[in-house]
Amino acid sequence: MERDKSFSGGRKYSSDEMTVYWKPEACIHASYCYRELIEVFDPGRRPWVDMKGSTTEKIIETVNMCPTEALTWKWNDEARNANITAENTNHVRFRRPELSRSEGLVAEEKPVIAKVMVDGPIVISGDFTVINDGATKVISEGIMSFCRCGESGHQPFCDGMHRKKGFIG
């Protein structure tokens, strides 16, 4: 696997067939990637993406779940990129402009849902204000995943450790 820092503001990880792009500043810790495929996306490992951890198909499926542009992907063979369909939401062709919202946009607040996952984190979605260590951050149409097992190395966020530690609750 090759790790390349040339992709502006992020990193890219390639297998023979495809490349995954990682834009850390776009990540909102929704944690779909490591909850779905920790064999490839493991925040506790360096490098955190291991393209040999699973199949190309599974990696694409997982990257498409990312609710932001933190993770995107493309085929290494440019000819294949021309035939990408719309369900591949996180293919580089579909980087979604609405995710970089312009200021002054007035929208009704999205309902907030806090889900307590089975033996896993608290996943909060919608429009809400987060206060962490005195710092206030406003989240719009976002998802955040908070550790519930106490074992995360990335507090207060979930890093998938509940699975390794066998957390029940």
Next chain:
Amino acid sequence: MEEKEKKTTTVEIIGSGPLKISGNFILKDIQRKQETRPGEVWLCRCGKSSNKPFCDGSHKNR
């Protein structure tokens, strides 16, 4: 993702204590199959509470 104006629902991480959620939100406990609109809730973050998903003060005895 960020806007300047505060939202009406607030999620607060309390030091080495629980996660406080207050405002207008739905709490879906998938594990215990319960859905409520508590208005205010303190959820355990240390994994030690015997009243999960709620905080029972066990983090203080770690």
